[in-house]
Amino acid sequence: MKPPKFDYHAPASLDEALALLRRYGGDAKVLAGGQSLMPLLNFRLSRPAALVDLNRIPSLAYIEERDGQVRFGAMTRQRTIEFSPLVARRVPLLREATKWVGHLPIRTRGTIGGSIAHADPSAEYPAVLTALDGEVVARGPKGERVVRARDFFVTYLTTSLEADEILVEVRLPATPAGAGWALEEFARRHGDFAIVAIAALVVRDGARCGAARLATAGAGPVPVRLRAAEEILERDGLTDAAIDAAARRAAELVSPDSDIHASADYRRHLTTVLTRRALTRARTVAHA
Amino acid sequence: MSATGWIGKPVRRVEDARLLTGRGRYIDDHPPVANVHHAAIVRSPHAHARIRGYDLTAALAVDGVVGAITGEDVLRHTKPFGVGVTAPVHYYCAATDKARFVGEPVAVVVAKSRYVAEDAAELVRVSYEPLRAVVDPERALEPDAPVLHDAVGTNLAGHRRLVYGDPDRAFREADVVLEERFRFPKYGSTPIETYGVIATWDAFEGVCTVWSNFMGPFIMHPLTARVLGLPENQLRFIVPPDIGGSFGIKTSIYPYMALIALAARLCGVPVKWIEDRREHLLASSSGTDRVAYRELAAKKDGTILGMRFRWLDNVGGYIRSPEPGCSFRPTGNFVGPYRFQNLEVDASIVMTNKSLTGPNRGYACGHLYFESEGMIDRLADKVGLDPAEVRRRNLVPSDAFPYRTPTGGLYDSGDYQAAFDKALELAKYTELRREQARARAAGRYFGIGLALAVDPSVSNMGYVATALDPQFRAKPEYLPKSGAVDSATVKVDPLGRVIAILGTTPQGQGHQTIVSQIVADELGLTPEEITVVDEMDTFTRVWSISSGTYSSRFGSVGTSAVVLAARKLKGKLVEYGAHLLDVPKEQLTFRDGAIRPRTGKGPSYSIKDLAGRAHWNTESLPEGMEPGLQATAVFGFTVSKAVDAEDRVNSSNTYGFIAEVMAVEVDPETATIKILRYVTVHDAGTIINPMIAEGQIYGGALHGLGGALYEELAYDEDGQLLTGTFMDYLVPTASEAPTIDIAHVVSPSPLTPLGSKGLGESSSMTVPAVIANAVSDALAPLGIRITELPMTPTKLWKTIEQAGRSHAAPRAGHPRPEPNSGTPLR
Amino acid sequence: MPDAVTVRLTVNGVAREGRCEPRKLFVDFLREDLGLTGTHVGCEHGVCGACTILIDGEAARSCIMLAVQADGAEILTIEGLAQNGKLHPLQEAFREHHGLQCGFCTPGMLMTALDLLRTNPSPTEAEIREGISAVLCRCTGYHGIIRAVEAAARAMR
The missing domain is CATH 3.90.1170.50 (Aldehyde oxidase/xanthine dehydrogenase, a/b hammerhead)
Incomplete structure (x- = not known):
């Protein structure tokens, strides 16, 4: 299990990295944390002509709050996010999700940009990006463009990034004060990709639910925003009955597949169970 | 037994210093x-x-x-x-x-x-x-199945029907006859x-x-x-x-x-x-996947009269030695800890397009006890007895040892009742049952499982011949096989330092530590004064056909060879000391590292003293004594005999015992199993190092749990492996490991000088049984009994769903929602 | 090697240098080029954790990292954990609590536990389990390892 031969480049700037991608015309792979790409190389399932390693571009790692958004440089490590006070305060759902990402030594290398660009539908970060309706910034030869979550994920391991583009930033809306959040995940072992996970966020407005956000991991080829379920809560509030109705509706909104770990029916069923659990916990966290 | 008493102490391991500092020497290192x-x-x-x-x-x-x-x-x-x-x-x-x-x-x-x-x-x-490929052992025996080996003409590599006692009569006279089909998975x-x-x-x-x-x-x-x-x-x-x-x-x-x-x-x-x-x-290799059909005959008071085993063991594309041990390794302990006398075993060894099989911790016993203990629970249910009571009524009594099983096994020692009682007591079994009643009343799925097993150690290699027909074995040109042998050398250098040389190949079991304890006790030294060498080299070590480190051998046969070698050397030292002191050797004793007069009065010679004299001055040796201070001993069990004409064989040499109780709760929504309590009581005779012994039990138990819940080498119909990475073949992590309460009962083996037995495979063979029984008990209100492993959440959920009690899941086929992002989050 | 690259780094406090192909995995570089065979290869796809080392103080899998990526880095491997012939408290605790049997996962286990205790000096049992679930062990059932990390945390506080 040794990787095949490839050219290796570790550019010091983003422009240099983009130039390299252009030069290889789609045959190069961007190397971020490497926690998914390197195993694929070792299995020789991926055979790029070149690797363009972003790890020597320091300007790609930062966390800052601007215009009501928390913005993450694509190369920000998951471990940095795990311990960031800003994230804990302003995007607590992301912090909770981070604890579900792989294991400690995976998170020291793994990056937010890498996880989202890899677009594994069972991963936690794409679910959070989808739930919060965040954005990613893609930089290409023609400059930057901002892509919303729902326009980003195309299917398994496929995004709307062009071959000559690099995901440079992830933007998540800051969580309003008093909001409640939860990420409920079911995996067969600790640290595995989710069989199903549900990211939930609710904003209370008196007895009503001002806003609800729900998205899945593991319940289909892309993370699914459960908008119709959210609407039940925004209409009927956060009562047990409304949560139960939203959870049932959630299962109708997903099209999971079967694999060695779980059948489609089981995943659909888990969507209901975990939506209910996530909302119930988020409701407890939220204060009006 | 020993003056200084290192045996029985949790002595820290000699091996650890090098392994903790990156100085181990593995095959890939140098x-x-x-x-x-x-x-x-x-x-x-x-x-x-x-x-x-x-x-x-x-x-x-x-x-x-x-x-x-x-x-x-x-x-x-x-x-x-x-x-x-x-x-x-x-x-x-x-x-x-x-x-x-x-x-x-x-x-x-x-x-x-x-x-x-x-x-x-x-x-x-x-x-x-x-x-065309075939992966299922039953499918592989159908007439239109693709045949792997043209020369064989069928996918049946071997078949034996073994009859002990009069099983037909037992089934005829039974009040209760139970039948069940089980499937055991392929895991590594x-x-x-x-x-x-x-x-x-x-x-x-x-x-x-x-x-x-x-x-x-x-x-x-x-x-x-x-x-x-x-x-x-x-x-x-x-x-x-x-x-x-x-x-x-x-x-x-x-x-x-x-x-x-x-x-x-x-x-x-x-x-x-x-x-x-x-x-x-x-x-590489794995255990076999097996389809088993089981029948049990009993009286209405719960007394088991007999059993029928019919199984198909899937050995993969070829049959590789020591297979078909998958079917026959437990021949002597087929009946487990129970005293019924009538048994029929119908074993088919089937080749399919899967990878090859061989020994995997608990070799063949995980399969055996999963099926047998599952049948005992069904019996308890049928006759209306507590599962503990039905087991108690059938145990081999404590005064029956050494006990000859109908299949030829010779259980050397044990007190099954005492060990079982200890497990029940430690688990607070009666209280657990009350807790279960409360949980059930509250609509929770709380279950208690029991499993009892005879833990065989040191295979008698003769068991493999059970795979051959008695007529074949009766041919004059057939060479019978039997034996379980290990060797050791203990030597003293001119400065009085001791080196023990083993013929074993440890893989983490701490042989160096164990042997240093044994030799220290025998020679009145401390473990630090003993150097132990365990690198097998077939050109320089003393070994025989059965030598190696497998089938939980070391605690029983390897340690015995060390004791014998040390005693042989000690005998020589006493003889030499007697010569130097000019007294009859009967007046001397070996104590605290020195030859001393039994009276306690008079001069003594330390090992160092004797070693210096013996090596530097051979003239000082008594006439006829071989120079050099070393002794090699080969220990072999005399109870290892070839399989007889009636297919009876003492397939192992020492037999321990395991009693386990496990309490679980099943979350019917996610079909996950939570282990609430797990007690395991072992009788492996004398325990030489309890720290190491318990390490084996912890490891074995988690391996068994892996097979019961997580691990499977799963194939599709075309023979492609579906779990070919560690992302799909799920080895349990620390987060999945249960807390375990371990206790021991000690029935020393009369067959080994220290009274010790092996326990390396330990709970790997009982956990599949105990957790399947616990989950069956938890889901009994839904009419569910576990017959297949691993109990993955998706499979278990389906079973619960089909039992019609869980919430109905919405049906598939709904369209995906159109984009609608809702109100902004600000 | 025509396409070889030079890798300069500090390992266990010592400046080291080697030349290798860019595709060479860091674990192979440590073992083959630097002769540090204490770090073990168990799966080469980032799951078993046997190859875990510290890079600039943080635990990482060296089997899913390229040697060239370690250029300029400060590395700690198992060989550098004991100082001046004295075992690290974590090593002592593993010995005391039977946290190892065959020793093959042990280097990765120790390196992971080291980072865990650096970032969480007083972990609960659940946090210890979660932390070391990064490394697979087949011998111990993790019992001794968990006890050892608990004891080391006490000793290191």
Whole structure:
């Protein structure tokens, strides 16, 4: 299990990295944390002509709050996010999700940009990006463009990034004060990709639910925003009955597949169970 | 037994200092010979295909490649391995005519580095004619199933019907007859260190030396010598000082030893091959998957009258020794801890297009007890008794030892009732049952499982012949087999330091520590004063056909050889001291590291003193005494006998006992199983080092839990492996490991000098049973009984769903929602 | 090697240098080029954790990292954990609590536990389990390892 031969480049700037991608015309792979790409190389399932390693571009790692958004440089490590006070305060759902990402030594290398660009539908970060309706910034030869979550994920391991583009930033809306959040995940072992996970966020407005956000991991080829379920809560509030109705509706909104770990029916069923659990916990966290 | 008493203490391990500091020496660490080249193995992508030809041109053209071999070379230069059945299965160290499972070796490329070897291996062209595959053992016996071995003509590698007592009568006279079908999964040992082999040939001496992390030599050394066409004294097996775990699987490395040896010979360089994880999961070894049909006959008071076992063991594409041990290793303890006398066993050994099988921790016993203990619970249910009570009524009583089982086993010692009581008491069984009643009343799925098992240690290699018909065994040319032997040497150097040399191949069991304790006690020293060497080298160690570290042997047979060697040496020291003191040796005793008068008065000689004199001045030895202060002992069990004409065999030599209680709760929504309490009580006779013994139990239990809940080498219908990475083959992590309460009962074995037995496999053989029983008990209100492992959440959920009690899931086929982002979050 | 790159780094406090292909995995570089065989290869796809080392103080899998990526880095491997012939408290605790049997996962286990205790000096049992679930062990059932990390945390506080 040794990787095949490839050219290796570790550019010091983003422009240099983009130039390299252009030069290889789609045959190069961007190397971020490497926690998914390197195993694929070792299995020789991926055979790029070149690797363009972003790890020597320091300007790609930062966390800052601007215009009501928390913005993450694509190369920000998951471990940095795990311990960031800003994230804990302003995007607590992301912090909770981070604890579900792989294991400690995976998170020291793994990056937010890498996880989202890899677009594994069972991963936690794409679910959070989808739930919060965040954005990613893609930089290409023609400059930057901002892509919303729902326009980003195309299917398994496929995004709307062009071959000559690099995901440079992830933007998540800051969580309003008093909001409640939860990420409920079911995996067969600790640290595995989710069989199903549900990211939930609710904003209370008196007895009503001002806003609800729900998205899945593991319940289909892309993370699914459960908008119709959210609407039940925004209409009927956060009562047990409304949560139960939203959870049932959630299962109708997903099209999971079967694999060695779980059948489609089981995943659909888990969507209901975990939506209910996530909302119930988020409701407890939220204060009006 | 010992003056200073190191035996029985949790002495810290000698091995740890080097292993904790990165100074262990494993097979991949240091090249033992110069100019080592690296092999990459080309493997079949097909489960079943005829091989039409090979093209090595592109591979050999890669810079850095020194050579390559294919199945043609294997056919030309080697013989097939001997197999444990009479069917003409030609099992070579690589595919020759056909590939019979995905991952079967078809060619080997040798290059200056593993990277280059893998580059070139990709360029080897093999022309295949794919054939239909079959993976299910029942399907494989259907008339229209594809046949793997034309010479055999069927996929049945072997079949035996064994009858003990009068099972027909037992079933005729029974008040209660129960039947059930079980399935046991294919799972492996997955040591964190994979296989590794380094081979070199000395063209002038004709000697082939193979270094590997093997657990033998065992029977595999003579088997491999024959395959390579070498006399046994020209094939040298060397095992490095450290092996990174095995749990049975490394007994099956020997075909690779032959293959890499052949590559080294034909390529003319020393060749090293380190198996990667993909290769390990695809093609190393595993336990068998089994379909079992069980019947039980009992009286209405719960007394078991007899059982019928009918099973199909799936050994994969060929049958590799020591298979079909999968069916026969527990012959002597088929009846477990119960005293019924009537048994019929119908064992079919089936070949399918899966990877090959062999010993995996708890070899064949995990299967056996999963089925048997499941049947006992069904009996309890049927006759309206508590599962503890029905077991109690059938146990071999404590005054019956040594106990001869109807299948020929000789249970050397035990007090099953006491151990079982201890487990029930430790688990607070009565209280647990009350808790269960409350939980059930509240609509929760709370279950309690029990499992009892006889834990066999030190296989008598004669059991393998149970696979052969008695008529075959009765032929004059047939050579009966039996035995379980280990050796040890203890020597004292001129400065009085002690070295013990073993013939074992430990893989983490702490043999150096254990032996230092034993020798320290025998010679009145401290463990730190003993150096223990355990690197097997077939040219320099004393060994025999059964030597190796498998079947929980060391605690029983290996330790016994050490004791005998130490005592032999001690006898010599006393004799020498008596000569020096000019007193009869009966007046002397050996105490606290010195020869002393029994009266306690008068001069004494320390070991150091005696050693200096004996080595430096041989004139001081009594007349007729052999110079040198060393003793070698070979310990063999006299209860190891060949299988008799009625198929009775004492398949192991010492027999421990395990009693377990587990409480679980099943979350019916997610179908996850939470272990609330798990108690395991072991009787392995004298415990030499409780810390190490309990380490074995913890590890064995988690391995069993892996097979029960997480691990499976799963295949699709076409024979493709679906769990070929560690992302899909799920080895339990620390988060899945249960808390375990361990206790011991000690019934010393009368057969070993220390009274010790083996316990290396321990709870790996009981956890599948106890957790299946606990989950069955939890789900009893839904009418569910577990018959299949692993109990994955998706399978268990489906079972619960079908029981019609869980919330109905919405049906599939709903359209995805249209984009609507809702109100902004600000 | 025509396409070789030079890798300069500090390992266990010592400046080291080697030349290798860019595709060479860091674990192979440590073992083959630097002779540091204490770090073990168990799966080569980032799951078993046997190859875990510290890079600039943080635990990482060296089997899914390229040697060239370690250029300029400060590395700690198992060989550098004991100082001046004295075992690290974590090593002591593993010995005391039977946290190892075959020793093959042990280097990765120790390196992972080291980072865990650096970032969480007083972990709960659940946090210890979660932390070391990064490394697979087949021998111990993790019992001794968990006890050892608990004891080391006490000793290191």
